[in-house]
Amino acid sequence: MAKLPCAGRRNILVTSALPYVNNVPHLGNIIGSVLSADVFARYGRLRGYNIIYMCGTDEYGTATETKALEEKTSPKEICDKYHDVHKKVYDWFDIRFDKFGRTSSPEQTVICQSIFKKLLAQDRLYEDKINQACRLYCESCQRFLADRFVIGTCPKCGMTARGDQCEKCTHVLNPGELVEPKCKICNSSPHLRETTHLFLDLPKIKNELVDYVEKTSIAGGWSSNSITITNAWIRDGLKGRCITRDLKWGVPVPLPRFEDKVFYVWFDAPIGYISITANYTPEWEKWWKSEDVELFQFMGKDNVTFHTVIFPCTLLGTGERWTMMKTLSATEYLNYEGAKFSKSAGIGVFGNDAQDTNVPVEVWRYYLLSIRPEAADTFFSWADLQAKQNNELLKNLGNFVHRCLSFLAKPEGQGYSSKIPDAPGAEEHALTVKLAEEVSELLQQYVDSMEKTKLKNGLKVAMSISSLGNSYLQESEFWRLYKEDRPSCNIVVRTAIGLVKILATILEPFMPSFSKKVASQLGLDLSDLSLIDADVEAFRTPWVLLRDGHVIGQPDTIFFEMSDEEVQAYRKRFAGSQAERASSEEAAKKADVKAKADIKTKADAKPKKKNATVNAADVKTPVDIRLADIRVGRIVKVAKHPNADSLYVEEIDVGEDTPRTVVSGLVKFIPLEEMENRRVCVICNLKPAKMRGVLSQAMVLAASNKEETKVELVEPPEGAVIGERVTCPGYEGDADAVLKPKDWAVVQPDLQTSSELIAVYKGAPFSTTGGVCKVASLASGSIK
Numbered sequence: 095m096a097k098l099p100c101a102g103r104r105n106i107l108v109t110s111a112l113p114y115v116n117n118v119p120h121l122g123n124i125i126g127s128v129l130s131a132d133v134f135a136r137y138g139r140l141r142g143y144n145i146i147y148m149c150g151t152d153e154y155g156t157a158t159e160t161k162a163l164e165e166k167t168s169p170k171e172i173c174d175k176y177h178d179v180h181k182k183v184y185d186w187f188d189i190r191f192d193k194f195g196r197t198s199s200p201e202q203t204v205i206c207q208s209i210f211k212k213l214l215a216q217d218r219l220y221e222d223k224i225n226q227a228c229r230l231y232c233e234s235c236q237r238f239l240a241d242r243f244v245i246g247t248c249p250k251c252g253m254t255a256r257g258d259q260c261e262k263c264t265h266v267l268n269p270g271e272l273v274e275p276k277c278k279i280c281n282s283s284p285h286l287r288e289t290t291h292l293f294l295d296l297p298k299i300k301n302e303l304v305d306y307v308e309k310t311s312i313a314g315g316w317s318s319n320s321i322t323i324t325n326a327w328i329r330d331g332l333k334g335r336c337i338t339r340d341l342k343w344g345v346p347v348p349l350p351r352f353e354d355k356v357f358y359v360w361f362d363a364p365i366g367y368i369s370i371t372a373n374y375t376p377e378w379e380k381w382w383k384s385e386d387v388e389l390f391q392f393m394g395k396d397n398v399t400f401h402t403v404i405f406p407c408t409l410l411g412t413g414e415r416w417t418m419m420k421t422l423s424a425t426e427y428l429n430y431e432g433a434k435f436s437k438s439a440g441i442g443v444f445g446n447d448a449q450d451t452n453v454p455v456e457v458w459r460y461y462l463l464s465i466r467p468e469a470a471d472t473f474f475s476w477a478d479l480q481a482k483q484n485n486e487l488l489k490n491l492g493n494f495v496h497r498c499l500s501f502l503a504k505p506e507g508q509g510y511s512s513k514i515p516d517a518p519g520a521e522e523h524a525l526t527v528k529l530a531e532e533v534s535e536l537l538q539q540y541v542d543s544m545e546k547t548k549l550k551n552g553l554k555v556a557m558s559i560s561s562l563g564n565s566y567l568q569e570s571e572f573w574r575l576y577k578e579d580r581p582s583c584n585i586v587v588r589t590a591i592g593l594v595k596i597l598a599t600i601l602e603p604f605m606p607s608f609s610k611k612v613a614s615q616l617g618l619d620l621s622d623l624s625l626i627d628a629d630v631e632a633f634r635t636p637w638v639l640l641r642d643g644h645v646i647g648q649p650d651t652i653f654f655e656m657s658d659e660e661v662q663a664y665r666k667r668f669a670g671s672q673a674e675r676a677s678s679e680e681a682a683k684k685a686d687v688k689a690k691a692d693i694k695t696k697a698d699a700k701p702k703k704k705n706a707t708v709n710a711a712d713v714k715t716p717v718d719i720r721l722a723d724i725r726v727g728r729i730v731k732v733a734k735h736p737n738a739d740s741l742y743v744e745e746i747d748v749g750e751d752t753p754r755t756v757v758s759g760l761v762k763f764i765p766l767e768e769m770e771n772r773r774v775c776v777i778c779n780l781k782p783a784k785m786r787g788v789l790s791q792a793m794v795l796a797a798s799n800k801e802e803t804k805v806e807l808v809e810p811p812e813g814a815v816i817g818e819r820v821t822c823p824g825y826e827g828d829a830d831a832v833l834k835p836k837d838w839a840v841v842q843p844d845l846q847t848s849s850e851l852i853a854v855y856k857g858a859p860f861s862t863t864g865g866v867c868k869v870a871s872l873a874s875g876s877i878k
């Protein structure tokens with residue numbers, strides 16, 4: 095039965111940006127919208143809030159029409175097919191919507207047209223009577239071009255942009271503003287042709303909008319990027335927004351002279367949240383026209399202005415009281431191994447690919463959420479996924495859970511025959527009291543973070559409770575207590591099991607499949623996991639969470655190790671674009687089968703690692719980029735080498751007491767004045783070497799093309815701190831005191847610049863606290 099708002103409860107309506115229907119979503123789409131919203135909605139349900147999560151596919155517009163042309167079918171059939179594809183991907187990712195609908199429903203037409211009529215009645219729309227109403231028309235395709243089918247140069251930042259928005263600087267455009275526009279379908283130059291359209295009169299609604307933004311943005315906890323983007327938009331001056339298009343596949347405009355037009359997809363898409371709710375319950379107005387409902391919206395940064403300016407203006411302009419967005423959680427972008435995820439170019443891992451790997455859903459969710467781009471763009475890398483799976487999930491979380499449960503499950507004489515012991519005196523047991531205090535403090539941080547949609551921090555805090563659990567077990571020496579001091583052992587075991595229950599609960603929003611398994615191993619139902627205030631209070635005394643005599647279920651391993659071979663196989667399998675992968679189909683098929691077989695055999699052959707604690711002495715540091723001590727430096731002085739024309743001698747500040755002297759062969763490529771004061775990436779642990787009589791104490795990293803005719807410095811970003819270490823996600827660890835030349839020879843060939851000009855090691859970007867390191871223009875260069 096559909097939920098409705100209830101007086102006296104927190105009523106929360108969650109939405110995530112409606113994914114566009116004509117393609118398979120990639121991991122960037124998943125973390126940017128649906129997965130983030132799912133975590134928050136799951137958290138809200140655990141807290142006992144009256145919460146619903148609405149989402150669905152955004153189906154109208156030219157992109158669908160064109161896809162239908164390509165696939166020789168109708169837009170409706172395209173939408174049916176891809177709606178299903180999306181649904182299956184999200185089901186696999188354990189995304190739990192209360193309703194996953196679609197914008198091509200009859201309810202959408204009714205609600206969209208009714209909002210339009212109210213805007214008209216309130217005089218918030220105007221027809222364009224001058225040339226602003228021109229749209230680009232392609233003579234060779236004989237059609238008006240939808241915004242996304244025009245590409246050109248952004249007038250603001252000078253980069254390539256689509257007709258509706260520049261993805262580089264997020265500037266929202268009218269297609270006519272693009273410099274040198276081109277038709278994306280046939281590459282000819284479209285021209286402006288006049289056609290009358292309807293505009294939403296944003297200047298007329300400005301005061302109400304500003305009032306709303308001022309009242310809500312800070313108080314509602316909008317993510318800082320969304321506040322910046324919105325304020326910049328308002329400051330730059332609001333202009334009328336065209337809300338109609340010369341298309342067929344869309345909601346018809348119910349006005350004489352406009353019958354052959356439909357609403358622009360960005361006018362109707364946010365109305366989709368409302369119509370999808372109307373598909374969920376006929377009493378949808380109780381959610382959407384209420385002052386007692388908190389609306390939380392999740393999306394990537396490119397969707398912000400549509401949700402903070404255009405959609406609010408649409409609602410405010412009707413003169414009715416709509417439920418306005420309270421909290422907006424907008425992510426930056428997730429990138430793929432140094433490149434950009436792209437649906438059109440087919441770069442990256444897509445929702446259906448993820449299912450086709452050996453990586454279980456809980457690991458996918460954990461990894462994506464642990465690198466959620468909350469404050470800056472982040473990077474997916476297979477090596478980082480491996481590191482997080484092996485170190486954080488297996489060695490920390492899996493180890494703790496399995497250690498507690500398997501000890502408890504052992505027969506009397508070695509364990510507790512699966513029965514929770516009585517544990518009087520826990521509140522006086524010093525180590526346990528200390529643990530309980532630390533856990534309480536972390537739980538408070540967890541709740542604070544989750545309430546503010548700081549999901550990444552919520553996850554980090556939850557994982558630190560698991561680390562505390564491991565330290566607690568270790569310090570207690572429970573195996574010794576079992577023989578020498580059984581009452582204390584009972585306290586430790588019962589407390590640790592309570593901690594397992596806490597972890598299963600607070601990690602449920604992030605990894606529901608993990609929590610389900612742990613609940614069953616604890617002999618509990620999922621419904622026993624709750625985070626209502628009384629439970630959070632009880633979590634302060636973990637030893638009371640499972641009663642004595644309770645019998646747990648069967649312990650089993652939850653996480654497994656990912657091998658280097660698997661990482662290599664995945665990197666190879668998902669390299670390049672989907673088209674490139676498909677073009678060598680036969681070869682790819684064979685490689686694929688082999689890769690999968692390799693991976694499968696490995697997984698099968700692998701003795702199921704029982705979350706064993708790994709002995710540090712057994713771990714051999716692999717030969718990779720972590721061995722190199724790369725630091726952010728600044729050239730404080732530079733001169734030509736006295737004895738060699740091709741060499742510079744620099745003094746570089748790398749955060750030490752005195753600058754280092756460095757000799758580099760860059761004279762031919764970089765003029766002396768461009769070297770001065772330049773920020774650089776420097777390898778600081780190579781053995782100092784004399785170069786033509788001058789002792790060089792480090793090496794500046796630069797990228798070159800194949801012919802070595804062009805060389806560019808690898809530059810740290812503005813925000814990086816001089817002297818900080820440059821690391822590559824997935825390859826963290828101590829550098830060698832001195833980097834051996836033979837190790838450098840192994841590492842160097844994998845150092846490159848990506849298509850996005852980012853310095854990468856095996857796809858993992860050179861990262862600093864200020865962002866990633868880049869070169870000026872040299873893509874696919876070799877770094878040394």
Ligand SMILES: Nc1ncnc2c1ncn2[C@@H]1O[C@H](COP(=O)(O)OP(=O)(O)OP(=O)(O)O)[C@@H](O)[C@H]1O
Nearest residue numbers: 111113114122123126127393394395397427428435
């Ligand atoms: N790399 C990314 N990282 C994080 N979020 C992203 C990324 N790419 C897209 N998103 C977000 O994913 C959500 C769904 O995107 P949507 O399906 O509209 O497609 P899109 O990737 O933005 O591309 P297009 O508009 O070309 O279809 C949006 O909120 C968008 O901001």
